Amino acid sequence: MSPESSLAREQEKIDDAAKQDQQEKPKKKKVAExxxxxxxxxxxxxxxxxxxxxxxxxxxxxxxxxxxxxxxxxxxxxxxxxxxxxxxxxxxxxxxxxxxxxxxxxxxxxxxxxxxxxxxxxxxxxxxxxxxxxxxxxxxxxxxxxxxxxxxxxxxxxxxxxxxxxxxxxxxxxxxxxxxxxxxxxxxxxxxxxxxxxxxxxxxxxxxxxxxxxxxxxxxxxxxxxxxxxxxxxxxxxxxxxxxxxxxAQLTGASEEVHVKIGRPPRGMDASAYRATSADSIVSRGIQRVRDLPIVKRVEYDDEKNELVVYFERSGEVDAEMVIGHVLWALLQEQVRISGVIKGRGLERRVMDLTDEED
Ligand SMILES: Nc1ncnc2c1ncn2[C@@H]1O[C@H](COP(=O)(O)OP(=O)(O)OP(=O)(O)O)[C@@H](O)[C@H]1O
Missing domain, CATH: 3.40.50.300 (P-loop containing nucleotide triphosphate hydrolases)
Incomplete structure (x- = not known):
């Protein structure tokens, strides 16, 4: 067999394989919205x-x-x-x-x-x-x-x-x-x-x-x-x-609430001078500053969890990132120590809130 005819046979095989492949792969139907x-x-x-x-x-x-x-x-x-x-x-x-x-x-x-x-x-x-x-x-x-x-x-x-x-x-x-x-x-x-x-x-x-x-x-x-x-x-x-x-984001409230975990008092500081249990403490003053922020709708503080929940209304420039910036700034002005920030309440907590315990 001449090299030309051998090449032509090879090409035929490739074409056949490609045709077979095309037949085997049915055209995907239009994906429904x-x-x-x-x-x-x-x-x-x-x-x-x-x-x-x-x-x-x-x-x-x-x-x-x-x-x-x-x-x-x-x-x-x-x-x-x-x-x-x-x-x-x-x-x-x-x-x-x-x-x-x-x-x-x-x-x-x-x-x-x-x-x-x-x-x-x-x-x-x-x-x-x-x-x-x-x-x-x-x-x-x-x-x-x-x-x-x-x-x-x-x-x-x-x-x-x-x-x-x-x-x-x-x-x-x-x-x-x-x-x-x-x-x-x-x-x-x-x-x-x-x-x-x-x-x-x-x-x-x-x-x-x-x-x-x-x-x-x-x-x-x-x-x-x-x-x-x-x-x-x-x-x-x-x-x-x-x-x-x-x-x-909707389920976790990530576009309407920010959770700030407040850190422990610095070593050597009297806890009552720091924690929100006393009215003029560092944390209380920090929370008041957050409450005074015009972009903030409502503030809750859980003293047991040391967690501040800041609610806001998302509109125009106001989003979670902006609120976090303002809230942290307000807290830092009063030397409040911060150990964590999350947008929204997390899916886990949301699911806990929505699903009852077994009867
Ligand atoms: N073949 C079946 N016959 C009778 N009851 C069933 C059957 N399959 C599921 N169930 C019941 O239907 C309910 C839903 O069960 P399902 O397995 O869908 O729950 P699930 O959310 O997948 O739970 P898990 O997280 O435990 O896998 C349960 O009360 C279960 O006992």
């Missing part, structure tokens, strides 16, 4: 009301948290979004389809269930390739997809390892890799960092942040600091009911 729409959704298990008249809209491209104490209905909600459970009442749309329209949503929704179990005898690579093949891809493409996601969860060395030999954290990351296979438009992650050591949990958070903008991620976690760090918005559920939803 709302990735998820739930309208008056209820789920009953016999007499147990697990989800109670839940309405929620999650915009495409967001990282969205589902928050709530044990039994709040998070996993039930995930299961309905994934199409594993049928709602008793109400309507659910994922990317504009019912979760049961499997052929329309195939490869567009990735799911990490809370208690996912890997097939113990499969090797990690085999398992991921099998899951990729279920999306209708060729063997070659399935392998490259599987290797790419395994790489993303830092598990490239586990390709030939049996699933039964993985530690809990490794298994969780393989399950996460499975949820990310094929670049889905919506990814449902139920407790993605549950049971992971701090470093692995940090890496998973980085990975979720790295996917931001590429898809919609809906994440459930009991680690509220984690959700505050990675999410744009969240819904708080309690006993199946939606008790609050919005952006993280």
């Amino acid at each position: 709302a990735a998820v729409r739930m309208k008056h959704v209820t789920k009953r298990f016999g007499s147990k009301l697990a989800v109670d008249d839940l309405s929620l809209e999650i915009r495409a491209g967001r990282v969205y948290g589902l928050i709530g104490p044990n039994g709040a209905g998070k996993t039930t909600t995930f299961s309905m979004l994934a199409g594993y459970l049928q709602p008793t009442d109400g309507n659910i749309e994922v990317l504009g389809f019912s979760p049961h329209q499997v052929s329309e949503l195939k490869s567009r929704v990735g799911v990490l269930p809370q208690d996912a179990i890997l097939p113990p005898l499969d090797k990690v690579g085999e398992f991921l390739m099998h899951m990729a093949r279920l999306q209708g891809t060729s063997r070659d493409r399935a392998e490259s997809m599987a290797r790419a996601v395994l790489d993303e969860v830092e598990g490239r060395d586990w390709w030939n390892q049996r699933c039964s030999s993985l530690s809990h954290g490794m298994a969780k990351r393989v399950q996460l890799a499975q949820a990310l296979l094929g670049d889905p438009d919506v990814v449902l992650l139920d407790e993605p960092t549950g049971g992971l050591d701090p470093r692995s949990a940090y890496e998973v958070r980085q990975l979720i942040k790295g996917r931001k903008g590429r898809c919609t991620l809906i994440v459930s976690s009991h680690n509220l600091q984690e959700l505050e760090e990675i999410c744009d918005g969240a819904a708080i559920l309690d006993r199946g009911k939606l008790v609050a939803s919005g952006t993280i």
Whole structure:
């Protein structure tokens, strides 16, 4: 065979492969503006009301948290979004389809269930390739997809390892890799960092942040600091009911209150001359200065926690950063020692305020 005809044959092969690849990758449908729409959704298990008249809209491209104490209905909600459970009442749309329209949503929704179990005898690579093949891809493409996601969860060395030999954290990351296979438009992650050591949990958070903008991620976690760090918005559920939803800033009041932790008195100073328990102390004078600031609406002081809460109205130039500057200046003028400042009350405290203790 002449070198020219051999080259032409090679080129034909490349063209065929590219054509096949094009056929295998169905054109992504237009991404709906709302990735998820739930309208008056209820789920009953016999007499147990697990989800109670839940309405929620999650915009495409967001990282969205589902928050709530044990039994709040998070996993039930995930299961309905994934199409594993049928709602008793109400309507659910994922990317504009019912979760049961499997052929329309195939490869567009990735799911990490809370208690996912890997097939113990499969090797990690085999398992991921099998899951990729279920999306209708060729063997070659399935392998490259599987290797790419395994790489993303830092598990490239586990390709030939049996699933039964993985530690809990490794298994969780393989399950996460499975949820990310094929670049889905919506990814449902139920407790993605549950049971992971701090470093692995940090890496998973980085990975979720790295996917931001590429898809919609809906994440459930009991680690509220984690959700505050990675999410744009969240819904708080309690006993199946939606008790609050919005952006993280709205939920935490980050745009209307500032918390200042007051430090201990300097060594050698009499506590009564410093602490707010006496009217003319350093801290009392500092608080009065803060109260006198025109941008401040209201001030509360918790003497037990040594914490000052400053409420303000966000408008024009007035934002949390500006208020922090003025408040710190006022306190420093009176030599008040400051050991910390946060915008808003933190998601953890907000969730505590909104969710009741178990009966
Ligand atoms: N298959 C089922 N049969 C009966 N009741 C169920 C079933 N699944 C869930 N429930 C109940 O529905 C309620 C919500 O459970 P769900 O698992 O959705 O809560 P969750 O917010 O995910 O809790 P956790 O944080 O503990 O995982 C609970 O009271 C639970 O006991």
